Amino acid sequence: MRFVSEMAEAEKAEDVVSEFLGQNPHLAQWVESLRGHCETNKQWGARREFILRNMEGYPTIQPGHPSPSLDRLLSLSMVWANHIFLGCLYPQPVMDKITAMAEGLEVHEAPVRKTRDEIMGRGKRSSLSEREDDVSQKRPKAGGAGRPPKPGPPPQAAAEHQPFFNRLYKTVAWRLVSAGGFGPNLDHFDILRACVEGAKASLSCAFVPLRDIPDLPAGRAQRDGQVCELRCLSVYLGTGYGRDDAAARAMASKEALKTFQGRKVTVRVCRRRFRGSDVEDLVLLDEQTRGAGLPPALSYPFQSEPAS
Structure with missing residues (x-):
């Protein structure tokens, strides 16, 4: 039931965006031109909604015409998407800015990431299976000197x-x-x-x-x-x-x-x-x-x- 509910909410959000673009056809083709080359449908759908929601805050933006205001909005949309889907962190003022801009925008089934302190805190668990899971993932034990490994870019x-x-x-x-x-x-x-x-x-x-x-x-x-x-x-x-x-x-x-x-x-x-x-x-x-x-x-x- 929860999955069905989440799917319904996601479809509802998509319907709202589609309805808005249907009422503003001059925006539809323009906003699609802003999509990144490697963005998935899910990532682009979320970033597109972020852009459309915040256009009122940049009244000098004219669709189809480059401007510093558009550059700023697109940069913030990429920062927000990188934070949500890739786990990137930015200076606190920037994080506060994109959080405020994304208020009311829900991304269903977004990746869940934990901080290093949360991961290291797992050393307190007593379950054997959990300890084996830690070892299999090669995470450092609590109190260890090493840092959690960073996967880096894929080999290919x-x-x-x-x-x-x-x-x-x-x-x-x-x-x-x-x-x-x-x-x-x-x-x-x-x-x-x-x-x-x-x-x-x-x-x-x-x-x-x-x-x-x-x-x-x-x-x-x-x-x-x-x-x-x-x-x-x-x-x-x-x-x-x-x-x-x-x-x-x-x-x-x-x-x-x-x-x-x-x-x-x-x-x-x-x-x-x-x-x-x-x-x-x-x-x-x-x-x-x-x-x-x-x-x-x-x-x-x-x-x-x-x-x-």
């Missing part, structure tokens, strides 16, 4: 994403040629976003205050401003610093576009720092491997448990 992920980024490389190359070549006066974010959306995918932006980055050298004088990390299909593209979100995003886009200046791009698994630990991350590189100089990760979509 780099190869699976390579065809998409090969196509994106060609799109970006032609777009830069039509713009007169790579240069400082380009709107780097607008070019990158247009190319990605033209390939039926979307950019994910993570913002963190510079002072909150744990791996920042202690002697660094400048600690004000924002840092932005760009991803597409969970693949890291670039990081940028600026006085605010827009400036940081622009610099991250510029760094990302530099990767497309070589003869080809390659998706690889590289080691990066994330919250004080080394993790394996999917990274887009040019023909000159630069993995050794990668900045610390601001987000990490490949963990089943939040890093401590």
Whole structure:
């Protein structure tokens, strides 16, 4: 009965969205163009509802026309979806923002994830079967020195994403040629976003205050401003610093576009720092491997448990 009830609620939510789009046909085709290349029907259905519910809060958005307000809403929708479906965590102000924006929006059968402390607390259980389950999953015992293992990207992920980024490389190359070549006066974010959306995918932006980055050298004088990390299909593209979100995003886009200046791009698994630990991350590189100089990760979509 519970399953039937949940199915009914999910269908009811879908009916509400469908009814709304039926009453606003000018929005239907536009909102579908915002769907990510690898989003499942369930993920897209939830994010689509998030976008439509919050459009009133961004009155300057005009369907079919790019704008900073639309970029902001889409970024927040991706942050919310990454949190719900991938378990990603973000700075508390961002978490508070997306929680408020998602009020009243229910995602049925969403993945359930536990914190590291909740997992470690299972060491108090006395059941033999539960202890055997702990061992079979190779989780550290309570009080152990090790951290819970992070699964990282699937082994085949780099190869699976390579065809998409090969196509994106060609799109970006032609777009830069039509713009007169790579240069400082380009709107780097607008070019990158247009190319990605033209390939039926979307950019994910993570913002963190510079002072909150744990791996920042202690002697660094400048600690004000924002840092932005760009991803597409969970693949890291670039990081940028600026006085605010827009400036940081622009610099991250510029760094990302530099990767497309070589003869080809390659998706690889590289080691990066994330919250004080080394993790394996999917990274887009040019023909000159630069993995050794990668900045610390601001987000990490490949963990089943939040890093401590």
